[in-house]
Ligand code: SF4
Ligand code: SF4
């Protein structure tokens with residue numbers, strides 16, 4: 001009698017185990033996350049940027065966001081406060097003091113960095129974010145549930161949320177002009193930049209160009225290319241004339257942001273072995289501790 | 300186990316409405332009013348959340364706190380059913396009810412916090428295996444189903460032999476009674492599967508809840524940010540399970556004018572001590588290995604909250620649970636249990652709200668009146684449903700000389 005039950009118990013455990021393992025193979029099918037060797041990027045040379053903010057205007061125009069006429073962007077008073085990209089502006093330019101020449105402050109364009117190992121893609125509960133072949137990290141409005149985990153996870157604090165919208169609020173961030181580029185056009189900001197502060201090209205090529213510039217003009221640039229290694233590399237990379245921390249770039253390690261949590265996840269769920277093992281262990285414990293009819297537990 | 304101390308789960312017969320209950324109803328209505336605002340005018344209209352602080356107390360308290368404090372469900376199930384310790388059966392049902400309602404409100408909390416609440420079902424269709432949140436979401440969904448299944452026998456027990464439909468429907472009474480009996484028989488054969496699954500699912504998502512914030516990396520204050528966060532979350536959930544049972548049993552006993560089951564509760568208290576001790580050891584050990592104690596020398600919100608969480612929420616109750624005098628004294632035991640519950644709740648708030656210090660911010664986050672109202676309202680509704688449930692269903696054990704309850708499940712044999 002007892003043996004039959006043991007078999008039945010084993011059987012049901014096996015069914016559950018198999019079900020879980022089936023689930024795990026399915027769950028591997030996450031969002032698209034391609035790291036193409038030909039992915040495109042942009043090199044932002046903050047020493048060349050003149051702070052005209054034309055890129056802000058071009059970006060809004062290209063994304064059908066409400067904007068004042070281009071002339072109003074001459075207003076430099078916005079530089080008095082630090083600004084961040086939000087749901088009404090996918091990119092903003094901030095101004096920082098230049099210790100070498102107080103009359104020529106640095107201006108820095110900020111937007112999504114289009115990371116090579118994006119935290120947003122890794123964490124999105126429904127896989128609404130994906131990294132495309134062309135280098136763009138894009139967001140799918142049909143999947144997003146608005147949990148805002150992507151905002152918590154992004155090391156550059158980029159994605160914004162439409163807090164004032166009751167129905168279908170969006171996550172908003174730079175999409176690297178994915179649609180325009182598909183049609184063969186340049187990203188709107190790159191096209192409009194009058195100072196050649198923005199260079200569009202294959203990301204690995206841009207890294208070479210950037211390194212070359214720092215070598216050739218050591219008096220103009222500080223060492224290092226921001227984004228070459230940070231959080232495993234970013235699609236948009238930066239050159240600067242002062243320490244990057246003085247331009248409010250975040251201090252980040254070189255490991256991809258999703259690294260630790262993904263390995264924890266995979267550790268706990270390695271082919272569902274740990275949970276299934278725990279299930280079996282508890283089952284055994286429950287079996288041992290059950291009330292044995294008299295005479296049967298003494299063998 | 301003492302054979303003369305038989306108790307039997309029985310529906311409580313008391314008046315539902317008391318002055319205290321009316322206060323709860325008013326607070327619940329206030330919360331619902333703010334909830335309506337959130338539904339019609341968006342999250343920004345009720346909360347202080349913004350692009351710098353995307354998560355507030357609806358995630359920190361309603362979701363993370365709720366999951367942690369519902370841990371009484373799986374810890375007592377492990378003790379009562381898996382280890383088959385009969386002397387604890389009186390607390391298994393109340394803990395199950397708390398967990399069931401707790402998870403229901405966790406799900407509600409998530410639903411109102413996400414921007415597109417009507418897409419709450421999306422994670423079931425669109426999967427992302429690398430997302431800790433996806434894992435939490437799926438586990439919580441399955442576990443809530445398991446909890447409802449575990450509660451079903453209490454429903455069948457209540458109605459078998461008591462089915463009395465009104466008017467012409469009464470002809471169906473016999474059929475329904477038969478169906479209920481069949482359901483009960485079927486359930487009692489397979490219930491062990493659900494009970495073990497419930498414990499496994501709990502350990503999974505209790506820890507994954509800790510994984511959630513790991514990816515926030517340097518955005519999270521180093522006092523809390525550690526790769527062993529999932530482990531700390533699991534340990535703290537396990538150690539808050541019994542204190543939560545003590546806390547709610549004593550509250551319920553007081554509210555219904557009954558004597559608390561001190562015989563059981565003080566044993567639960569005694570078992571809490573080593574669990575809290577292990578948690579404290581890892582928490583302190585982690586602090587020394589990562590040398591984060593240097594942050595305690597600076598006086599700011601983070602360091603104060605960390606100290607409060609550790610001292611008031613772990614060290615003091617640990618010391619109390621170690622004392623025989625405390626275990627024997629209802630008020631002191633209640634204080635020790637409440638401190639542990641507060642400590643773990645604080646830990647979740649700290650991890651999700653206080654520790655979150657983004658690089659670019661234009662101020663700090665503090666919950667709005669609307670956020671607090673909704674959270675308080677949800678807790679009040681939960682208590683109101685709990686009160687109604689223990690009056691309708693046999694959940695709380697009352698002394699009974701004649702019967703021994705059939706409330707436990709073992710692997711069938
Ligand atoms: S910067 Fe943030 S939003 Fe952009 S790709 Fe990287 S993680 Fe995603
Ligand atoms: S808010 Fe949308 S895009 Fe961001 S993590 Fe949640 S579901 Fe994904």
Ligand code: SF4
Nearest residue numbers: 049050052053055193
């Ligand atoms: S358009 Fe070019 S120069 Fe003008 S602010 Fe933007 S990046 Fe700088």
